[in-house]
Amino acid sequence: MVFRLYNAPQSTCSQRVRFVLNAKKLPFEEVKLNLLEGDQLKSDYLKLNPNGVVPTLDHDGAIIIDSNVITEYLDEVATEHGFTPEDPVKRARMRALMHFIDEMPAAAVRVPTFNLAFLPSFQKMGSEAFAAMAASKPLRREFMLTMGQTGFPKHEMDAALARMRRAYERMDAEIEKSGGPWLLGKQITLADVAVMPSLVRIHDLGLADWQDLPRVATWFDNIRAHPAYKPTFYHGSLLSERFPHLRENAKTPA
Numbered sequence: 001m002v003f004r005l006y007n008a009p010q011s012t013c014s015q016r017v018r019f020v021l022n023a024k025k026l027p028f029e030e031v032k033l034n035l036l037e038g039d040q041l042k043s044d045y046l047k048l049n050p051n052g053v054v055p056t057l058d059h060d061g062a063i064i065i066d067s068n069v070i071t072e073y074l075d076e077v078a079t080e081h082g083f084t085p086e087d088p089v090k091r092a093r094m095r096a097l098m099h100f101i102d103e104m105p106a107a108a109v110r111v112p113t114f115n116l117a118f119l120p121s122f123q124k125m126g127s128e129a130f131a132a133m134a135a136s137k138p139l140r141r142e143f144m145l146t147m148g149q150t151g152f153p154k155h156e157m158d159a160a161l162a163r164m165r166r167a168y169e170r171m172d173a174e175i176e177k178s179g180g181p182w183l184l185g186k187q188i189t190l191a192d193v194a195v196m197p198s199l200v201r202i203h204d205l206g207l208a209d210w211q212d213l214p215r216v217a218t219w220f221d222n223i224r225a226h227p228a229y230k231p232t233f234y235h236g237s238l239l240s241e242r243f244p245h246l247r248e249n250a251k252t253p254a
């Protein structure tokens with residue numbers, strides 16, 4: 001089996017897929033796209049992924065897109081080190097959580113990410129070039145136009161951080177219900193993998209506020225101690241490694 005992963009080091013969606021590939025010890029060729037330079041919007045790449053986003057998996061010529069779909073696919077074709085519960089009810093719960101994660105933390109984390117890390121690059125562009133770049137994005141056009149070159153206003157940042165907070169509270173409740181240490185109990189599942197990069201990102205931005213939720217704090221320590229974590233977050237995967245100005249803003253210690 002030959003796996004080629006089109007992705008970006010700092011992309012949270014890519015990190016989900018790298019984590020599963022690494023956990024399963026599946027060798028893969030990594031094609032790194034520069035998202036700020038628009039590699040994801042080039043016509044050859046759009047033929048693979050018409051959404052113009054990473055990641056995309058090429059498995060022996062079969063093209064699979066969307067990170068949660070890719071991690072489920074990988075768990076089906078390489079069953080060792082499984083991330084999916086046997087019990088159909090637990091499976092359904094895992095998938096419901098993955099949907100919740102995509103709607104809540106994975107979406108909300110984009111607001112502080114773009115405002116704090118990427119905005120300075122967009123502010124260097126002329127207004128016409130920025131508008132053209134935004135218009136060329138199949139999935140994120142409106143998001144880019146709402147952010148504009150002045151950034152999301154404070155009320156949007158506050159709302160995004162409130163959504164993140166509700167996600168930690170939901171995680172806390174799930175861990176309590178399942179008995180932990182993972183969201184669905186003793187076995188790490190794709191739901192844990194799905195939410196992991198959003199928490200890593202918010203921590204990297206210095207905005208983590210789950211200190212009063214010890215179950216979530218322990219979950220975070222556990223996932224960072226997982227053997228797949230280090231090879232997934234190789235140097236350059238954290239925004240603070242690429243954008244040193246973030247370190248100065250960080251409120252929480254790294």
Ligand SMILES: N[C@@H](CCC(=O)N[C@@H](CS)C(=O)NCC(=O)O)C(=O)O
Pocket residue numbers: 011012013014035040052053054055065066067068137140
């Ligand atoms: N639902 C998609 C979302 C993918 C996505 O938003 N990817 C981001 C990086 S995490 C991206 O490629 N952004 C490029 C852009 O905004 O132009 C997935 O999970 O794969």
